[in-house]
Amino acid sequence: MSVLDGIAIVGVAETAIGKLPGRSAISLQSDAGVAAVAAAGLDKGDIDGVFSFSGYSQSMMLHAARVAEHLGLRPELAVVTDVGGPGTHHTALLNVAAAIDAGMCTTALCAYGENGISIRRSGRGRAPGTLTGGEDFEAPYGQIAMISGYALFAQRHMHLHGTTSEQLGAVAVTSRYHASLNDNAHKREPITLAAHQASPMISSPLRRLDCSLISDAGGAFVVTSVDRARSLGVRYARVLGYGAATTHHIGSQAPDLHELGGPVAAARAFDRSGLTAADADAVYIHDACTFSVVAGVEALGLCGEGEGGPYVESGVLALGSACPVNLHGGMLSHGHAGGVFHLLDAVRQLQGTAGRRQVDGAEVMVVHGNGGVFSTFSTMILGRDG
Amino acid sequence: MTGKPRPDLADAATAPGSDPAGTTMTGKPRPDLADAATAPYWEATARHELVLPRCDGCGLVFFPPRDLCPGCWNRDLSWQPMSGGGTVWTFTEVHVAFYDDTWADDVPYVVAVVELDEGPRLLSNIVDPDMERLSIGDRVEATFEDRGEGLSLPMFRVVE
Numbered sequence: 001m002s003v004l005d006g007i008a009i010v011g012v013a014e015t016a017i018g019k020l021p022g023r024s025a026i027s028l029q030s031d032a033g034v035a036a037v038a039a040a041g042l043d044k045g046d047i048d049g050v051f052s053f054s055g056y057s058q059s060m061m062l063h064a065a066r067v068a069e070h071l072g073l074r075p076e077l078a079v080v081t082d083v084g085g086p087g088t089h090h091t092a093l094l095n096v097a098a099a100i101d102a103g104m105c106t107t108a109l110c111a112y113g114e115n116g117i118s119i120r121r122s123g124r125g126r127a128p129g130t131l132t133g134g135e136d137f138e139a140p141y142g143q144i145a146m147i148s149g150y151a152l153f154a155q156r157h158m159h160l161h162g163t164t165s166e167q168l169g170a171v172a173v174t175s176r177y178h179a180s181l182n183d184n185a186h187k188r189e190p191i192t193l194a195a196h197q198a199s200p201m202i203s204s205p206l207r208r209l210d211c212s213l214i215s216d217a218g219g220a221f222v223v224t225s226v227d228r229a230r231s232l233g234v235r236y237a238r239v240l241g242y243g244a245a246t247t248h249h250i251g252s253q254a255p256d257l258h259e260l261g262g263p264v265a266a267a268r269a270f271d272r273s274g275l276t277a278a279d280a281d282a283v284y285i286h287d288a289c290t291f292s293v294v295a296g297v298e299a300l301g302l303c304g305e306g307e308g309g310p311y312v313e314s315g316v317l318a319l320g321s322a323c324p325v326n327l328h329g330g331m332l333s334h335g336h337a338g339g340v341f342h343l344l345d346a347v348r349q350l351q352g353t354a355g356r357r358q359v360d361g362a363e364v365m366v367v368h369g370n371g372g373v374f375s376t377f378s379t380m381i382l383g384r385d386g
Numbered sequence: 387m388t389g390k391p392r393p394d395l396a397d398a399a400t401a402p403g404s405d406p407a408g409t410t411m412t413g414k415p416r417p418d419l420a421d422a423a424t425a426p427y428w429e430a431t432a433r434h435e436l437v438l439p440r441c442d443g444c445g446l447v448f449f450p451p452r453d454l455c456p457g458c459w460n461r462d463l464s465w466q467p468m469s470g471g472g473t474v475w476t477f478t479e480v481h482v483a484f485y486d487d488t489w490a491d492d493v494p495y496v497v498a499v500v501e502l503d504e505g506p507r508l509l510s511n512i513v514d515p516d517m518e519r520l521s522i523g524d525r526v527e528a529t530f531e532d533r534g535e536g537l538s539l540p541m542f543r544v545v546e
Contacts (some may be wrong), residue, residue: 022398118396136417136424137450138509140539142480142489143497144415151478152499159476159522203497204479252449252499252509 002272003097008229008236008385011040011222012344012351015113017186017335020216025058025115028218028337030070033111036220041232042107044071047222049105050078051092055114055338057214067111076104084371085286087244087378088112089221089343094242096223106224112340113218134250147211147289149251149373151203154291157257158205163294163309165205169196171290172209172332174317179329181319181356186215186335210290212331219340221347229386235351240275240364241381243268251373261377262299266368269379270301277301280323280381281362282349284342286369287330293317296368297325299377319357327357343367343380350384414488416537423453426465431538434530438506440466449506470528472502472542479517500526500542511541520544 013035015028029052037047050073054063064078077099081091092110099105134143143149157163173193179185191209199208229236245261245268248254270276277283277300285296294308302323303311317325328334328345335341346365348354354362368379393400419428427450430437440447443460454461477498483490496512512520513529526542533539 022396024394024397024399027399134509135415136421139415140417140533141497141509141511141541142414142492142495143509144489145480145482145484148478148480148497152476152497155478156476156522201479201481203481206478250450250509252507 003101004094004239004242006226007093007097007100007223008226008238009093009221009223009347009382010229010232010234010236011036011038011042012347013039013220014184014341014344015218017184017215017217017337019117020115021118023115023118023216025055025113025119026066026070028113028115028216029067029111029220030218032113032218032220033067033071033109036222037109040222040224041234042222044073046107047073047075047109049075049096049099049108051081051096051108051110053080053082053088053092053112053338055112055116057114057116058119071109073109083244083378084376085288085339085369085378086342086367086380087371087376088338089340090242090244090367090378090380093223093239093380097239100225106228108223109220110223111218111220112338114337115216116214116337117216138250138252143251145203146373147206148203150289150291151206152251153254153257153295153374154205154289157291157294157306157308160257161306161309165197165207166193167309167313168205168210168290168294169193170313171287171293171317172196175287175326175330175332177318178324178327178357179333182329182334185329185333186213186217187329187333206289206291212288212336213333215335215337217335217337217341219337219344221340221344226385234386235384236386237347237350237365237382238385239380240383241269241271241273242379243270243272244376244378246376249372249375254374257295258305260295260299260374262295262368262370262374263301265377265379266300269366269381273381275364275381277323277366279364280366281359281364282324282327282346283366283368284326284328284346285330286339286342287326287332288370290332292369293325293330295374300366300368300379319359324359327354327359339369342369346382350382414533416533419536424451427451428537430465431530431540432536434538436468436470436528436540437465438468438502438504439463447504447506449508466504468528469503472500472526474512474520474522474524474526474544475499475501475507476522477512477520479515496520498542508540510539513541513543515544
């Protein structure tokens, strides 16, 4: 028995995604929050906890208190979690579960997002490279963009396992296909493998179409107790298993590919749920770049170690296969504002509200991925209820 | 940050219509040479020597430098000269000057993780790379780039 057994995700929402000039991060995060509360059939007076993260493009002190103030809330707890990637949202759920168990909260708003495009114009944005702990020993070498950190691992995977740029391209093409089924996606025009191969090199071996987007967007979800969720009359998602792993911070201190935390986090989550990857009706992998999906399908055990390249190339990522990946379009195509949208779409699948990208009879979703430069990993398994 | 703080005049919720200047940043990023735990490392690189901390207790040689051994938490450390030899563990050729024009004159440049012969891995640049031939596993040797004001960065060059 875990405190996570007692919580339910009852509402999810996202703002428009793309270039939204003049929209502050707080307004995007808060707007998503208001919409998520409405989606849950609740209203402002029901929210007595705020959990959030500012995102890295504009780090803010006491961010959750800022969101609470913006929305006119005075909760007992206003908590920031920053674990990186999906871990940030997963640990928020862990915090909410503990808070509900302790009687400190009944219904929490969890709000995320960034204005990663538009913040730069204000002169307040920060390059993520200055936040990754490499100020002294990496940034002076021009290692200032997250994508270069991922490129180092993609290059090594290619060297050790023969993974190809075309295989990475298959991830990009499928992501865009899924985004074409999602009216709110940032990039919806389908792309071809040839377009991927023709896109300019950014940080070898990663091309522009290997890189996730930068978007202005907000996303939020509302969490309450399972008992309360049942009384709301809405479909909701429950946490079936959760696991994480942390191995390092800066890129040069990473262990080798086979020792990264992905498989460990996934195994912990599956063990705690009593499920395996074969039970997943879809998986959502934090796709900072196409290679993240290659690493992710290996970590989740959907294929063997080093076999991620041929796996993603075989067509099994797409809607209609036994275990499609990133049905909303991922950060490669749907939008990148901190990575909360994977969790939101997994919940939609379980609520049966995913529209043209809905998996029929979806019962089990897996949300997995990393923060930093494969520094922290988090895997959460969600199930349908209500 | 220079000058007194200014509100975000581009925030549509407070004052639509204006378009202040973008981010400013001058010069390449520099390490904090005044950090007591890492200063001996940078003092050595300024002499074009590469030294890493070695734990007097368990013998671990580690990077980056810090004031305790990450293996056993011992605080008795010595500075051990490195041979300067190593291998390319992985690399990327950066083609884009990210965020601003700080690196515009450098692209494309090679960022690599080098595994020193003594074991630790560190991130650096490969100078004068032959991109047709550069490969993981290539042997490299240390060289140094002076960045002024007492800073020299250890970098690596492929050796045949």
